[in-house]
Amino acid sequence: MNQLYNFLYQFxxxxxxxxxxxxxxxxxxxxxxxxxxxxLHRNIRKVFFYTVxxxxxxxxxxxxxxxxxxxxxxxxxxxxxxxxxxxxxxALEHPLMxxxxxxxxxxxxxxxxxxxxxxxxxxxxxxxACICFYMIPWSQWMAG
Numbered sequence: 745m746n747q748l749y750n751f752l753y754q755f756x757x758x759x760x761x762x763x764x765x766x767x768x769x770x771x772x773x774x775x776x777x778x779x780x781x782x783x784l785h786r787n788i789r790k791v792f793f794y795t796v797x798x799x800x801x802x803x804x805x806x807x808x809x810x811x812x813x814x815x816x817x818x819x820x821x822x823x824x825x826x827x828x829x830x831x832x833x834x835a836l837e838h839p840l841m842x843x844x845x846x847x848x849x850x851x852x853x854x855x856x857x858x859x860x861x862x863x864x865x866x867x868x869x870x871x872x873a874c875i876c877f878y879m880i881p882w883s884q885w886m887a888g
Contacts (some may be wrong), residue, residue: 749812756779756805760880763802766795771869777862784860796853803846808837833881841879848872 764884773788810816819825825835852868 745812749809749814752805752809752812756774756802756809757844759798759802762794763798764876766791766798767873768885770795771866771878772870774856774862778866782836784856784862785807789856792830792853792856796849805844806839806842828880830883833879834884837883838879841875845872845875845879850873 770792773791776782777784777788819828819831819835824831826832841865848868849872852872855863855868
């Protein structure tokens, strides 16, 4: 079980780089198409699809990690999940806000699928990027 948890933890951390990169590419592409008023090309739609797919994979791995994590369960058992801000970030804020980000990503992608041009989606992507960058536990992520 410990090996599975460690593998998933490393995968979740590494996959986050891909998710962030695809998110930035998607945001820039959406802004470009919004400003230029050009119709969405098939390749851009593929980038959007793969970004949404990467978000969903990241979220599913995160759910599994949340369930398997001895750290998270110890926070809840000790009663420090809400009183300590770093524990609260990992036990509650990060999972809930990333769930919100996945929902926003799915909504934005659905809106893009239905139209030939970019509309409200860049605004959703900007909110999404803010949520993601704010809720990443940077101090723990960069520490390894």
